[in-house]
Amino acid sequence: MKLEEHVPLAPLTTLGVGGEARFFVEAHTLQEVTDALDYARTHALPVFVLGGGSNIVIADSGFEGLVLHVCIAGITCEEREKGRVNVTAGAGVLWDDLVAYTVAHGFIGLECLSGIPGTVGGAVVANLGAYGAQCSDTFVSAEVLARDDETHTARVFTNGMCEFSYHDSMFGHMPGRYLVLEATFSLLTTGTSHLSYRDNRFDLAALAAKHGREPTPADVRAAILEMRAEKGVLASSYKSAGSFFHMPFVSSEMYAKTVAKAQILDSTKEERLRPWAWEQPDGAYKIAPGFLLEYTEFQKGYVRGAAGISPKHTLCIINIAGARASEIALLARAMQQAVENVFGIHLEREVEYVGAVEKEN
Ligand SMILES: Cc1cc2nc3c(=O)[nH]c(=O)nc-3n(C[C@H](O)[C@H](O)[C@H](O)COP(=O)(O)OP(=O)(O)OC[C@H]3O[C@@H](n4cnc5c(N)ncnc54)[C@H](O)[C@@H]3O)c2cc1C
Incomplete structure (x- = not known):
């Protein structure tokens, strides 16, 4: 574990404001996460778990504790049954990189959630949603560490245990208590998922007419990215x-x-x-x-x-x-x-x- 001090946090957020972290650890592995938590416990430091910094405002005076930047990488997929695949991503994977990966493989289920900043961990915590789709629609389970568990045993939380609701989850209403390490999503490999298009603000029929065929996940992603750029809600649009x-x-x-x-x-x-x-x-x-x-x-x-x-x-x-x-x-x-x-x-x-x-x- 590399412990740093007085690290500016503004560049690690999409809003770009705020002061320094008194202590800072960038954790790429479970071991680095647990080492950081042990350090914080030993020194009685408050901990803030940082993902992509896209849903937070850091105080001008910074954070007088340990900021644990979760950077656990990796995407894997496993076909569980015909026509369905389980895709698992580390909590530090950028959410939109995960969506792009699934779309590139032709998997169906996450394409409506294209172009949203932040990490996979942050997406689960916030039950990220857009255009009628939300993270919990395809979420199967997450590997999670309870901060107060000194044995550092990662536990699996299935969809039903996460208490997902509109833009919230159990992790969201108990901030800091749980740390998401990785998450698994169940996606279709064939067919068309209509479930995620239930919001009439996204006109799938118009997209089908434009292409003269059933839109692919890649068509949907392209249309969503275009729409988000027009509305100025891509990370690159504004701070x-x-x-x-x-x-x-x-x-x-x-x-x-x-x-x-x-x-x-x-x-x-x-x-x-x-x-x-x-x-x-x-x-x-x-x-x-x-x-x-x-x-x-x-x-x-x-x-x-x-x-x-x-x-x-x-x-x-x-x-x-x-x-x-x-x-x-x-x-x-x-x-x-x-x-x-x-x-x-x-x-x-x-x-x-x-x-x-x-x-x-
Ligand atoms: C331009 C723009 C557009 C956006 N559009 C949308 C949208 O369409 N829909 C939507 O739902 N949201 C949207 N958001 C908000 C934001 O992208 C999401 O809430 C995102 O899921 C936050 O993830 P993050 O990794 O950036 O979390 P952070 O901002 O880093 O953290 C947010 C919270 O999650 C916790 N957290 C982060 N990672 C973990 C982890 N691994 N384990 C435990 N806790 C963790 C943090 O402690 C904090 O409490 C948008 C934001 C921006 C800047």
Whole structure:
């Protein structure tokens, strides 16, 4: 294990803000992971597990503990039954490298999740999702280390044990307790998977018409990458941490109030932005936070000092040039406050703050 000190963390994140890690270990093997955890335990250091740094804001004062950068590599595949393959990837593999690998092999199941930054470990923790597909659709199991298990015995967590939900998992709601070492996905080798295309925002029929045949996973990947580039949600688009806020779920009464308020404020805008809410099986509504923000000053292209909002996506707070974490957090709080003032709806933060981000502003 190579223990480093005072390592700048901003370059290891997609937002590019924040200070240093007091201690830092880049772990490529299970042994390096356990050595780092032992070091942290012996020295009573808090640990932060870092993947691709695409869903976090690091405090300007950095992290006064040990940052364990999980870089476990490797992709393997094994045909379990005819027409299906299990693909296993190390937690440090870049998620999009895994997707590209499966698409190159003609496997079906991950192509809708193309172009999303971060690692395989981070994807499992966040139950990464886009265009109606989510990581848990094809996830079989993960090899996981419980941080408080001093015997360092890796355990297998199957899909049902991970408590996956919208953009969350058991690992996500117990941050730092478990460390994902590798994950396995079950993919189809023949046929067409319609399961992952259930979201009508991705028009598979139009793609089929364009190609004059059933789209291949490679066609779907290319279309998704193009769409993500247009929306500015590729890692290369802007320095951001992706969507800063979760989609709020509200009661049918609250939804009705929201429609009424939006129509009073600007009915043309309300009509133009439809659909902006989706009814759930339990009668609640899932609302696009970008729609709510459209009724505040926080629009696409908004600039406040060195921070701002992506010109292409209202939910992406961006680091325009040398922003500090405190500026990002202040802007996020102002956006939450504005939506609360107009609609009485609280936008929950999706992006995780690491270190003393909230105390710094
Ligand atoms: C431009 C852009 C677009 C995005 N688009 C999407 C999208 O379409 N859909 C979507 O769902 N997300 C999206 N995101 C958010 C982000 O890419 C995902 O949440 C991603 O899965 C985070 O993975 P990561 O490796 O970067 O995790 P990090 O940001 O490094 O960490 C996030 C959390 O996961 C934990 N973690 C990371 N690795 C491990 C591990 N091996 N074991 C245990 N815990 C771990 C960390 O401790 C932390 O709590 C986007 C982000 C950006 C910048």
